[in-house]
Amino acid sequence: MVQRPPRDGGSVDRPADRGQAHTLEGVVASLILLSAVVFALEMTAVTPLSASTSSQHIENQQEATARGVLASASETGALKRALLSWNESSDQFFNTSNLGYFTTDSPPNEFGEMLNRSFNQNGVAYNVYLGYQNSVGERETQQYIYQGRPSDNSVQATWTVAIMKNDEIHDYEENPTGTLVGDEPSYFAPPASDSSVYNVIYVEVIVWRI
C-alpha cells in the first residue's frame, strides 16, 4: 500500500483535489445566471441599454414643434420672405457661406429666429431642405440649413409654399428689391409652369436630438 505508484496516491489525495471544487461551481453557476440575462437582453429589441437617445414621445413632440414653427412662419410670411431672400450676384441665399447653405448658425432672419427659439437652446439639431420642381418636371432638392447627417431617430415636418410669378426677390434685410422672381433667372427654382404660379417649394424640416 505504502509503495503504490503516484497514480494511486491520487485517490488517497482526493479531498485535496476537491480543494477548489465549490469555487468552480460558484463561478459556473454565476456564468449560467449572467448568460441568461445576456440572452434575455439580446432577445428584446429595445432596452435602456440600446444605442438610442430618443423615445417615441420625444420624437412626437419634436415633430409637432417643427410643424408649429413652419405653420407660424408661414402665417407671418417669414417663411416666404426667407425663401425669396436670394442674392442674384452670388447665386445663393443671402448671408450664407460659400457652401450656399446655412450650417451651425441659423439664418439671420425671422424664420431662423423662430427655429432658433424652438430648437437651438434645447440640444436639438435640424436640417431644412427645399424641394422644387425643375424645368423637366422632376423634383430636386436644395439645402437651406444643413447641420449634419440626421440620426436614425430624426423626425420630419413639411410645409408647402407657393411662389407666384409676381413675388419680388428680397434683399439681405428681407425688403423687396423690386425684381420679380419670374424675371430672375439665377433663382434656385426654375419656373415650373406658364401660369401665375412660379413654383411650389416643399419645405422639409428634419429634427433630431444630439
Add this chain to the structure above:
Amino acid sequence: MASREGANSRSHAGRERRGQTTLDFAIGMSIFLLALTFVLVFVPGMLEPFSGGAQAETPAVNRVADDLTQRTLSNASHPYVLDAECTEELFTAGVPAECRYDGTTLADRVGIRDFAPVNVTIRGDLPGTTDGESILCYDSGTLKETGSGCTTVLSGGSKPAGSGGKTVSAKRVALLDGHDVTIEVVMW
C-alpha cells in the same frame, strides 16, 4: 505508515486539506450569491421603462396639446394660429360665445376628467424683453411677458403637488399675436 512519506500524506489528507474545503465553499457561495444579487438588482431596472408610471397620460397630453393648437384656439384651415381672445379667455372664468370650448375649469375646457390633473402654460420670448422664455400674460389686450402688471396670466390648471412625482408633458409651437409661443401641457 512505516515510511516518512506515508505519514506526511495522511496528515495532509486528514486535517489541513479538509480545512481548505470549507474556505473553498465560502468563496464559491459568495461568488454565486454576488452574481444572484447582481441579477436580481439588474432585471427590474431592465424592465422599468416598459412599466413607466404615467403612460396612460401620454396619449391624453398629446390630444390636449393638438386640440388646443389645431381646433380649440385656432381652426383647421389655419392650424397653429391662435385666436387671441379665446386664448386669453381660456384662463379666465367667462367663456365668449365664439370660442370652441365651454365649462368652468380648465380641465373641463380641454376635456379632461377630474382624476387626471392638467396644467396648461403658454411661454414665449417677446422682442424688446430680456432673452429667454417666460410665461406670457395679457394686460388689457396687450401680450406681455409676466412680471410687469398683468390682468390674465396665460397659465392655468392645477399645480403639481410637491416634487419627485412623474409628469408627462407635451409642447407645441404656435403663433399668438404675431409671435411664436410655446404651449406646454403637463399631466400627472
